[in-house]
Amino acid sequence: MTAPYASDPQRARGRRVQEEESTFRSSFQRDRDRIIHASAFRRLKHKTQVFIEHEGDYYRTRLTHSIEVAQVARTIAGALNLNQELTEAVALAHDLGHTPFGHTGEDALSDMMAPFGGFDHNAQAIRIVTQLERHYADFDGLNLTWETLEGLAKHNGPVTGDIPWALKAYNDTHDLELGTFASAEAQVAAIADDVAYNHHDLHDGLRAELFSTDELAELPILNMCFAEVDRLYPGLNYYRRRHEALRRFFGVLVEDVIQLAQARLMTLQPKSVSDIRSADRAIIRFSDDVFDDLKVIRSFLFDRMYRAPSVVVMRAKVTRVVEELFPYFMAHPDQLPKQWRKDVEAINSETELARIVSDYISGMTDRFALQEHARLLSGTPQAEMAS
Known part of the structure; x- marks a missing residue:
């Protein structure tokens, strides 16, 4: 039973090109399936996060990251009685617009494109699913529902001010209401992205030996996670110890998001998805305390991983x-x-x-x-x- 503020596929705003509805799949399920079968989705297998594709088979790629995001997003959406199919569709598609070589490649391409309107990976994801995927007889792109497109466009919240050209070009023909928040499902997909990369960047950095387990154990949140593992499993093997601690860190982030969202929803009592979009701030987010702790962790990763000498080279x-x-x-x-x-x-x-x-x-x-x-x-x- 979904909540009254969940996105209802029976009331979806439809697709830009009208199609017959499936007899056995909801419109959001079809979106998810089209994304999975897209060429751009398959290419994520060989696009990297931080480390370059050939540096090792065990580091995350954009594909494994997207799958992890979708898993976290479905968990949160289920706990909040949201539509899991829409949540999963946005989660699986959120990285389609990324360049090769992670954010390094995006920075380089942005510089090259500066005289021509710039480059933005979120806007590029919209361009891919509305234009560049060319497999269907009746339309370019994947002809996704308005709700899925909205979730991709507003991945980081309302889009105001200088709108990337690729997003503006599409929005001028199909209004995605960029100035409002996205649905709760799209907000869940966005926070699941944060949960996933905060977790796996720590794991990948350890594997690359850019920092030690002992250093991680001194960071906020992680210090409690390691302490609990040591209490429950004294003398545990090094690799199992760090896995158990990072697993608990993962859980802390997910539980924080769910608990805060439940409290916010209880206070606001939204009656529809429109109430979510018109709220004064995002419904789905980290608590202030956890957010502050994550800033410390991200600062550590920036210094020790993203700006590590080997990575800079x-x-x-x-x-x-x-x-x-x-x-x-x-x-x-x-x-x-x-x-x-x-x-x-x-x-x-x-x-x-x-x-x-x-x-x-x-x-x-x-x-x-x-x-x-x-x-x-x-x-x-x-x-x-x-x-």
Whole structure:
């Protein structure tokens, strides 16, 4: 039984292109399934978070991260009596717009695209699911429901001020009401993203030996988690000890979100999803105390992981890959694949060409970007990666 403020697929605002409804799947289930079968979703397997694709098989990729986010999101949505299918659809699609090489690749592509309107991965996700996935006979994109598109567009809350061009271009034709909060389901997907990366970045940093278990045990929240493990399992194996502590850390974050949301919902007594959208702040969030503790943890990760010397060296190498591929394709659009060259034939400006090149590069996996750089530009960075 879903709550009155949950998104109801029977009352969904529909799709931009009208379709017959499925006889056995709700509209939100169809959204989820289309996302899973999308080419952009499959490519997440070889797009990385922090570490580059070839650095190890055990580090998170965008695909494993998205699956973890979806698992957390369904758990929270179930506890709050929300629609789990919509929550899962937004969670699985939230990273579709990411470039190769994680945020490093996005920073490099953003710099390249600065004269042409910039690049934003959330807006690119909208561009992918509304235009760039071209498999269906009746429409470009995946023709997702308004609710799923809203969740992707407002992944970080209401979108005001300078709206990324890719999002604005779509919103001008299909109003996603960018100035309001998203549904509770979309807010759950967004907070699940925070829960997942706060957990797995610690795990990946330990695996990469960028910091020690003892250092983690001194951080807020984690100190209590390690203390509980040591009390329950004195003398536990090193690897099991850290896994048990991180598992408890994961649980603390999820429980905090659920408890605060339940309290907020009890106070506000929303009667519909519209009440969620018009609230004065996000319903789904961390408590102030946990949020403050997470800032300390993120600061630790920034210093010890994201700016670790080995990571900084790799960032420089992959930044060069993007910075050299972009001008190459701008000067040689004939080197784009055949289906992309057809789009080039229809353009009338350098900005339109840049946006096609940006679409192409942002869709690359880490591996393919390195291979293309090696093939087209004698690829010294690829050789350096292996050294």
